[in-house]
Amino acid sequence: MSTQIILPRILQVGAGASEEIPNILTSLSCARPLIVTDKMMVQLGYASRIQAVLNGHGVHADVFDDTVPEPTVASIQAGVEQARNGDYDCIIALGGGSPIDSAKAIAILARHGGQMRDYKFPRIVLEAGLPIIAVPTTAGTGSEVTRVTIITDETSDEKMLCVGIGFMPVAALIDYNLTLSVPPRTTADTGIDALTHAIEAYVSKKASLYSDSQALAAMALLAPNLRRAYHNGADREAREAMMLGSTLAGVAFSNASVALVHGMSRPIGAAFHVPHGLSNAMLLPCVTAWSIPAAPERYADCARAMGIATQQDSDEQANAKLLAELHALNDELKVPGPAQFGIDRQQFMDLLPVMAEQALASGSPGNNPRVPDAEDIAELYRQLW
Ligand code: NAD
Structure with a gap:
């Protein structure tokens, strides 16, 4: 094919x-x-x-x-x-x-x-x-x-x-x-957006050998340089790697589609005006944890490409490291949860059915290795609190 x-x-x-x-x-x-x-x-x-x-x-x-x-x-x-x-x-x-x-x-x-x-x-x-x-x-x-x-x-x-x-x-x-002029908060949000593109393109049901090659190369550039660019915006080497990694991740997902993180991220952005990269960052750890059982070997490849797991690690060990890294990254990059961002919990809960429906209608969750129904999506949204 x-x-x-x-x-x-x-x-x-x-x-x-x-x-x-x-x-x-x-x-x-x-x-x-x-x-x-x-x-x-x-x-x-x-x-x-x-x-x-x-x-x-x-x-x-x-x-x-x-x-x-x-x-x-x-x-x-x-x-x-x-x-x-x-x-x-x-x-x-x-x-x-x-x-x-x-x-x-x-x-x-x-x-x-x-x-x-x-x-x-x-x-x-x-x-x-x-x-x-x-x-x-x-x-x-x-x-x-x-x-x-x-x-x-x-x-x-x-x-x-x-x-x-x-x-x-x-x-x-x-x-x-x-x-070089991008401030730290935007560097963090946009950088996690790019990393999410690469991971989602790689685990997408529409991935191909071509998109895989771009996605893995993107992860290898983005993962070691995101913290560097965040802490020192003048670090040209890190900025160069982030820029190329972001473009390669774009090529990967444009030709393989994004998946559940993006599908769930857009309704949060639309309803509560959370910048796109930030809502992705909030969702990436919990959606990854939920999705790993459907494609453990693919997520383990991501951990190895990001340089946080070795070839000697089993898939299970690599995936544990991946989840730990996604949480650590959010902590270090000071990614707020919905409450810290100022979202009203009750309003969020009231909108859950609409957001779940919008997420499903976008088509992106259907590309996820583990395909959710509306209740799965609502439950993942609840996990953010
Ligand atoms: P953005 O374009 O909204 O910019 C965020 C802020 O950073 C703005 O205030 C902007 O003026 C400022 N900024 C931008 N470049 C700067 C620089 N060099 N120095 C200083 N400040 C700078 O943020 P974004 O994350 O790049 O884009 C988000 C938008 O992209 C969302 O609408 C999202 O839905 C969309 N998006 C599109 C695709 C796609 O494939 N078309 C993929 C992902 C996201």
Whole structure:
């Protein structure tokens, strides 16, 4: 049986990759970009730096900087208007997963119209939007190499998963220099997000030899460097490893799917505005413990790839080390539980049935090695307290 792998056409990887943007535009025959970003990227000077580099090559780029963290239907509307009303031939998506996901939604809606809800899973979006050149500034989501965008419908508090080759950027410029300014909390949340992508891609029912190779390589880069990047943001070696690991994890999960952690994480994010990486981090230890019995050898491979178990360890020993490590990581990276984050316990419990239903409907739990029903999911949510 063969596997279809979908990737951007160009990956430019390493220090200074983002400065190559004029060459990338030339190779894509694009000359009129709209930069879709957030206010932080403007404040840090990253947007003006890209504009200046392009200006030096005679290319003018407008900026849309009104994207918001965990983008909503309303937040992308102004971007859709601007993209429609200008004569843009591509979008430069600059920022973390939020601006990149916003750009993906804007690129499709500007060209094909309709509402974001029309594009949500189980529809598979095959039509091409405006071409996207993604420039990630966090080492986390892998959105620069995925065929996925996640947009929250604020009227129903649903994080809509939208999937298909139509959302795949044509190019990604993966420049770890841009992550040196990421503060520790975001470094931790995004780094655990990337690690979760790699683990879930590897244990996914849709994993292939190809996605396995990317997932294992990602774990080997991410696991030893996450604490380093968190404690010392200026550690370039750690930042470089995290950035590449995040991209490889993105390639892995985009071609193998994520699983139960992500399925359960989105409803928490939508209902209680928990950043995506943080809700993954809260869930990763308990969902892993629940899932291990269905694929002990796969999880043991993860522990070995992360460098926390040896080839001599039995699968059982390796999995015990994996669980201990996931708990230790959350402690060291100060991942709060739901109560510490400020979530009201009663409100959480009242929403359990809706969250369990939304998690199941996203399709992600079906890829988990141990497939849950709604009551299993509700019970796992209860374990967070
Ligand atoms: P984010 O983009 O929301 O950024 C978090 C915060 O960090 C923001 O305030 C941002 O301005 C700031 N920031 C970003 N880069 C910075 C830098 N270099 N220096 C200083 N501050 C910086 O966070 P994220 O975790 O990268 O993205 C989360 C979003 O990505 C969520 O909406 C999530 O659903 C989505 N996501 C998408 C995919 C996908 O495949 N499309 C996968 C996982 C997550």
